[in-house]
Amino acid sequence: VGPEWAPPSRFASPPANLTCFSFFCAPLLLASHKMPPLLSRKVDFAEEVKPILARSCTICHANGKSKGGFNMDHIHSFVGGGDSGPAVVSGDSGKSLLVELLLSNDPDERMPVKGDPLSLEEIAVIRTWIDQGMQWEKGFTFAKFRNAPIAPRKVALPGGNSANPVDRFLSPYYAENNIGEVPPVGDEVFARRVYLDVLGILPTAGELQSFRQDARTDKREQLVKNLLSDKENYAEHWVTFWNDNLRNSYTRQYHGGGGKPITGWLKSALSENKPYDQFVRELIDPVGGSDGFIKGVAWRGTVNASQVTEMQAAQNVAQVFMGLNIKCASCHDSFINDWTLKETYSFAAIFAGGPLDIHRCDKPTGEKAEPAFLYPELGTIDPQASREKRVAQLAKIMTSPENGRMTRTIVNRLWAIFFGRGLVEPVDEMDNPAWNTDLLDWLAVDLAENGYDLKHTMSVLLNSRAYQRPAVSLDEEADEFVFAGPVVRRMFAEQFLDGLDQIILAAKGSPAVARGTGRKRAGSRNLDRLMRTLGRPKRDVVVTRRESRATTAQFIELSNGRSVADLVAKGGKEWLDSGRAPTALVEDLFVSSFARDPSPKELKSALDIIGRPVTARGIEDLLWMLVMHPEFQLIH
Numbered sequence: 001v002g003p004e005w006a007p008p009s010r011f012a013s014p015p016a017n018l019t020c021f022s023f024f025c026a027p028l029l030l031a032s033h034k035m036p037p038l039l040s041r042k043v044d045f046a047e048e049v050k051p052i053l054a055r056s057c058t059i060c061h062a063n064g065k066s067k068g069g070f071n072m073d074h075i076h077s078f079v080g081g082g083d084s085g086p087a088v089v090s091g092d093s094g095k096s097l098l099v100e101l102l103l104s105n106d107p108d109e110r111m112p113v114k115g116d117p118l119s120l121e122e123i124a125v126i127r128t129w130i131d132q133g134m135q136w137e138k139g140f141t142f143a144k145f146r147n148a149p150i151a152p153r154k155v156a157l158p159g160g161n162s163a164n165p166v167d168r169f170l171s172p173y174y175a176e177n178n179i180g181e182v183p184p185v186g187d188e189v190f191a192r193r194v195y196l197d198v199l200g201i202l203p204t205a206g207e208l209q210s211f212r213q214d215a216r217t218d219k220r221e222q223l224v225k226n227l228l229s230d231k232e233n234y235a236e237h238w239v240t241f242w243n244d245n246l247r248n249s250y251t252r253q254y255h256g257g258g259g260k261p262i263t264g265w266l267k268s269a270l271s272e273n274k275p276y277d278q279f280v281r282e283l284i285d286p287v288g289g290s291d292g293f294i295k296g297v298a299w300r301g302t303v304n305a306s307q308v309t310e311m312q313a314a315q316n317v318a319q320v321f322m323g324l325n326i327k328c329a330s331c332h333d334s335f336i337n338d339w340t341l342k343e344t345y346s347f348a349a350i351f352a353g354g355p356l357d358i359h360r361c362d363k364p365t366g367e368k369a370e371p372a373f374l375y376p377e378l379g380t381i382d383p384q385a386s387r388e389k390r391v392a393q394l395a396k397i398m399t400s401p402e403n404g405r406m407t408r409t410i411v412n413r414l415w416a417i418f419f420g421r422g423l424v425e426p427v428d429e430m431d432n433p434a435w436n437t438d439l440l441d442w443l444a445v446d447l448a449e450n451g452y453d454l455k456h457t458m459s460v461l462l463n464s465r466a467y468q469r470p471a472v473s474l475d476e477e478a479d480e481f482v483f484a485g486p487v488v489r490r491m492f493a494e495q496f497l498d499g500l501d502q503i504i505l506a507a508k509g510s511p512a513v514a515r516g517t518g519r520k521r522a523g524s525r526n527l528d529r530l531m532r533t534l535g536r537p538k539r540d541v542v543v544t545r546r547e548s549r550a551t552t553a554q555f556i557e558l559s560n561g562r563s564v565a566d567l568v569a570k571g572g573k574e575w576l577d578s579g580r581a582p583t584a585l586v587e588d589l590f591v592s593s594f595a596r597d598p599s600p601k602e603l604k605s606a607l608d609i610i611g612r613p614v615t616a617r618g619i620e621d622l623l624w625m626l627v628m629h630p631e632f633q634l635i636h
Contacts, residue, residue: 035103036124043129046137052122054142056112062142073143074335075136093130102126145338148431150375152404152448153441166464169439177482184468187212189636190220192595194462196635197418198227200237201517202499205506205591224462228455233515235270240494240523242266245320246293249539250526259295276410276452277399280321285395297540305359306330314348316542321398323409323430331361337431345369350381350390378403405430407444411457416545418461420487421474428544435481471636489635490548493534494522500567500627506592507574530563558628572620582607582614593626
């Protein structure tokens with residue numbers, strides 16, 4: 001369906017400058033230094049091995065860096081190796097690629113590439129350590145974890161001519177990064193983009209025509225205001241995002257108990273635009289109809305200690321509302337941040353009837369964890385209080401004005417939705433630095449100062465010139481991300497299906513046809529095979545962002561699947577029955593699909609496709625081409 005959708009090649013060429021751990025070159029062909037003999041004594045990791053690795057290897061392979069796919073922040077990644085397999089074979093240094101690279105005479109293969117090579121005495125230490133089983137200091141990591149501040153930070157709005165705060169913050173950023181000023185996208189592109197982002201549906205031909213003809217200078221601001229005020233379609237669209245985040249499955253067929261669906265409460269909260277602090281508070285300390293999130297999934301059979309419902313509650317509250325991953329620390333002290341097993345169990349104990357038995361990798365340690373919050377500087381939990389009172393205390397602490405992390409997390413999620421990439425990435429790792437910290441902090445404080453009104457923040461983002469810049473492709477290989485405009489994104493499964501329904505509905509051409517799809521929105525329908533293939537999750541786990549890259553299964557389903565074929569066939573019949581003249585039919589199909597008129601060349605080709613005379617099969621072929629085209633499936 002176009003070059004943007006081509007899957008990445010399995011045989012991509014290797015980088016020009018191979019690093020010491022690229023592992024593309026094994027087996028080594030050049031002569032190497034002679035293997036030094038093993039030491040006859042016990043090697044101490046902390047005193048002997050760690051200093052060698054820290055001095056010679058960490059610049060390329062630690063603290064988040066993974067040259068050649070190899071990272072040695074902790075023992076698991078060290079053993080895992082790089083792009084071509086394990087770096088070491090525990091107990092057998094003679095078969096370890098790491099030792100071969102340390103001994104190599106080839107300057108492009110020798111480790112380390114930068115700096116002096118290891119001496120034979122140092123290599124003997126590494127060899128002996130490997131042969132002795134590679135004992136690693138308990139809890140040690142080469143990573144230096146960053147802990148983002150918790151408190152809100154009030155930032156002064158920069159000077160400038162723009163009325164929009166986002167553009168005021170980005171003006172010096174553009175200058176610093178040599179990003180030139182560009183005209184905003186045209187009305188058609190803007191309308192299609194903002195309709196899909198706010199309501200999850202396409203503009204109708206009538207809505208698009210009215211917007212084009214609107215002569216007001218603030219018509220884009222008025223359109224944003226109009227869309228945000230559409231309570232019904234807004235709720236129908238955003239329920240998909242929150243269903244993914246809150247694991248709200250309509251059927252919950254994948255488990256034997258736990259919480260019930262929260263759909264009614266959730267749609268009502270979205271429709272009334274419930275303040276975000278209240279929204280979070282009612283999910284943590286449930287009111288009528290909102291308890292499904294915190295009760296979690298009561299899995300059938302024997303359950304790992306890291307997946308009991310109390311631990312699920314802790315993991316999910318931390319991830320969804322704080323952008324914090326504590327799943328690793330649910331089994332052992334984390335390798336990806338500073339959180340310990342005991343701290344995670346203490347957080348989970350808030351949701352339990354009493355102190356929790358701590359399990360390390362599903363084995364009991366004999367210790368118990370008393371209830372406690374992860375960030376005691378925000379407030380404390382009374383361990384002697386009942387479970388209900390402890391949960392209420394947590395809800396109050398989490399939604400306190402002093403919790404700047406909660407507001408930073410949600411405004412970052414909104415930015416990622418509208419712009420294709422967050423101010424902080426990944427969006428569930430809010431300890432990572434933002435590419436514009438002042439902008440993130442200003443948006444977070446602005447949300448709180450405006451009553452935690454998410455639609456207020458959406459309006460600020462959508463009315464910015466930054467949002468109206470032409471869409472750009474995301475260079476995933478770039479060393480550093482530089483914002484130049486919204487990233488091209490793929491429609492969600494629900495947006496694709498709603499859009500197809502809209503095109504079929506547009507055949508009726510009746511002024512009485514209101515904004516919508518003519519049937520139940522895809523986001524409110526039960527999960528089926530087509531939606532699952534197109535990326536809608538089962539919601540057995542928290543999903544805060546869906547994959548935007550197409551898959552082979554999606555290619556196959558869209559090309560040959562019966563569900564899409566039936567919908568397209570229905571569309572062919574509906575458009576034939578509409579009685580439109582051929583040219584008007586093609587023009588209306590293009591406007592309904594792409595929010596633009598066909599070019600003369602496209603019009604001529606399309607008229608040939610639908611047939612002379614027009615046939616349902618010909619219209620079906622054209623409709624299939626349109627909805628398979630990247631211009632339909634991508635949000636530009």
